[in-house]
Amino acid sequence: MDTTERVQIASTFLLQSPPGEINDVLNAPDVRNIIGDDDLLQEGIHPALREYNIAQFTTVDVPGTGHQSIISEAARLPAENLDEAQERFLDPRSKTSFVFDHLSLEASNPQSFEPDAEHESFRVALQTAALLYLSSHFQDGVASVFFSTKDEGPEFVIQVVANKYNPTNFWSGRWRSEYVVNLTENTVVGKILANVHYYEQGNVQLSTTHNISFTLPPAIISAPSNTAASKIIALIEDEEGKYQISLNDTYQEMGEKTFKGLRRALPLTRQKIDWDKVLGYKLGAELSSSKGMFGNS
Structure with a gap:
């Protein structure tokens, strides 16, 4: 295997790094041993690091x-x-x-x-409203609003990212959202990306993408900049709130139905498990003494 192939393998590992753990992946012996030369590794993986940082x-x-x-x-x-x-x-x-x-x-x-003088006042209004939204709903987060000129007309790009790293309890998570506001077409098109990694005695990752689009009402378009910006952020807040509720419902269903469905309907003893009683078992002696009842289910 030549050096180019080794760098490609290392880059693939980096691009799959969970939130906040790219340095752990980069410094992992298995990854560094793929190339065997730290200077060559840093030089070769720079494009992957750039791609990762921009995407994340x-x-x-x-x-x-x-x-x-x-x-x-x-x-x-x-x-x-x-x-x-x-x-x-x-x-x-x-x-x-x-x-x-x-x-x-x-x-x-x-x-x-x-900045573009003609559109800066509305961009600032969006930035102010986005920061207020951030402080209300995210413990640690960053919000930026960018302006760009496209063929479809001037666009304002609202981006929000919030990270939560908890290595002591073996989990990390990242919330990203991006919305493109086009005042020529009166539309908002965006997406939410959520990543969670849980790795205590295992390795489980959740990665979701949720697309959002809606048309801005005429009342918002004709409103003063500060009012229009606040109403646009309020619409985004409503969409993100609905998605958060749907995620919570999914987690609840997984706990109550999906994970139970992965087990046998009956253990080897052919006796049903009392799930309420299981919650009361003490870790240690009582659980160990019940091992025969659970079998391999």
């Missing part, structure tokens, strides 16, 4: 500010010339662009950025 909405401390911004395709600025070696990303909140190191996850070389 990696957050970064913005130099000279007290907040974080999101690394994403919407945040990436086009190169000013073909010879530019380091791509720059934008923090629209502070009107700052910076270079991002995909390995160290640090920002550097900040520069001021001049």
